[in-house]
Each structure stands twice: as structure tokens, then as C-alpha cells.
Amino acid sequence: MQRYTNTAIVLHWLVAVLIVGAFALGLFMTDIPGFSPTKLRYYAWHKWAGVTVLLLAAVRLLWRLKNRPPELPADMPLWQRQAAHALHNVLYVFIFAVPLSGYFYTLAAGFPVVWFGVVQLPVLIAKNQALAETLQPVHYWLNMGMAAVVALHVLAALKHHVVDRDDTLRRMLPGRSR
């Protein structure tokens, strides 16, 4: 079996953990009523995680363009190969669109991002209340769309591992290369 490169494996799981964490934190923090230092701290962490996902996703995409992913199992039907490719493409679109929508949302709301409280990120658009109100549901629904695609992604991987008992999932798990 051929695995993904270690770089690809590390980037995949880092991005996965950050996406799940930022998603859960996003749902949790927006439910906190009122205004408290804790709430603002969660918002900051959420934004830092989102920007980190964006950055790692860009690195990952560049890496992928230069490093061919390992082959899918030879006996996989064509429709499954096509579905897998399509789903991965949609997932990549979401991985970029979700943090970008959040980034522009917070800029429009007048709260630029200072990454980890240190790096002031570019303020690309001016504060704009109307735009912020538009981007808020856009950010929410892109997240819900991404959650649906991630659920399919996870179910498909588990199906290969548990039902088909092939190496599809194992290609992305750390281990000694054989």
C-alpha cells in the first residue's frame, strides 16, 4: 500500500482538528448571551483557528499540486472514483470559502483580525454594517454546507475501512511506510 506523504498526512489531520474545533467553538460562542471577556476570547480563538486553516489549506493545496496522491484501490468502480474526486473538490472549495467568508464578515463588522494577538492581518475592506449583516448568514450556511460534506467524507472513509476493508483510509493514517 502506498500512503500519502507525511507532509500531506500531518496537514490533513491538523486542518481536520482545527476545522472541527473552530466549527464547534463557533456554534458555542454565538450562543453565549451578552458580552463577557470569555466570549470575546472565544471569538478571537475562533478567528485565529480560521485563519490558520486558510493558511494550512493553501500550503496543502500547493503540496498536493506537486505530489500526486496515492492511487485509489484498483477495484474501485468508476462512479466511486468520480464521486470521490468531486467530493474532494467541493471540500477544498469549502475549506477556503468558510474562513474567507468569516474573515470578510469580521472586517465588515469593524473587527480586524490580529493573528494570535500578534500579527495584524490586512484590512481589505472598510467597516460596513449592511455587508456584515449579509455575510453573517453566508458564513453560517457555508459552514453547514461544509459540515454536510465533511460528514459524507468521514462516512465514505469509514465505509471503505469497515465495509470494503480496503486501504483507502489507511493511506491517510500515520504509520511506517511499506
Place this chain on the structure above:
Amino acid sequence: MKSMRTTLAVLLAGATLVAAAVPLKTDAAHSSVSATFKQMNVPVESNFKRFNAQIDYDPAHPENASAKVDIDTASLDMGQADYNKEIAKKEWFNSAQFPKASFVSSSIKPAGAGKLAVTGKLTIKGKTQDVSFPISVKAQGAQQVFEGQLPIHRLAFNIGEGDWKDTSMLADDVIIKFRVAAGQ
């Protein structure tokens, strides 16, 4: 001779009256007062939607100028309706008890071309401090435009009590920026 002296005295008195002229009318649409602060190092600028600036200013006699500004503390726009409600609460501006923040000048002196040195009393949330800061003034059409900024420390005025005293969350330094356009 005596009548000439009287005339001169009358003229001088008249000139003084003109110098202490009627207050200028503030053009609210072209005036603004904002507070810029850092929240976890993120610079945030928010505007006070309602304020009233009363300025007496004659370019020929800047030393006779005076200014009084009242700011409606509940009108700070943080960009989100629920945040705007929070800011009027007791631990922030306590707008129920202290609806206005105010600045009253005690002296205004010319400080070079287009510049004035302003001293006065700033009152926020019932606490008064002596402040002095430079402002610029320039004529724009029939109006005079006064611009400047005044750095303050929010904790000196008890803005942000309890957990909000944590300056790593919300810095103590706040810059009040203003622009007042006013004319006859």
C-alpha cells in the same frame, strides 16, 4: 480728547463683544466623535452617534475661543445591536446614572498656524480630569473644521469594571478622536 477716548473704549468693547461672538452652529453631518481602543490587540474604532458641540471661535481672536462638548454615552456604536446595549450598562458607561460625558474648555491658546492648544475638564461617568491636547483648525467654505485627538485611560473613569479591568483583554489606552465642522 475725552470723547475720542470714549469712542475708543466703545470700539474696544464692541470688538470684544464681536470676539466673544455667538456660538457657531455645529454641522452634525460632517462632525464625528469616536473612541478607538484595543481588544486583545485588535484596534476597534466606534462612533458616538449623538453629541452636541458648542464652540465659540473667531479666527481673529482665537484666544477668546471656548468649547463645550456633551456626548450621549449610550450612543456608542460598537457595530452590533446587542453590544450597543451592553455598553450603556453599569460596568461600562452606566448611562442611566451618567447619560452624558462632557468636555468644557478652560483655555484655548493659538499654537502656530492652524493649531490651538486646548485645556479643559473632561468628565466621564462622574469622574473629572484636567486634560490638554492640541487641535487643528482650518476654514472650509463658510465653516471652521476642528480636528484632534485626546488619549485617555479608560480605567481612570471606571469604564469596564469587574472582569473588564483586565487590560490584556481590553487595553487601558483609549483614543478619543473628533472632528467638528461648525459655521455661523
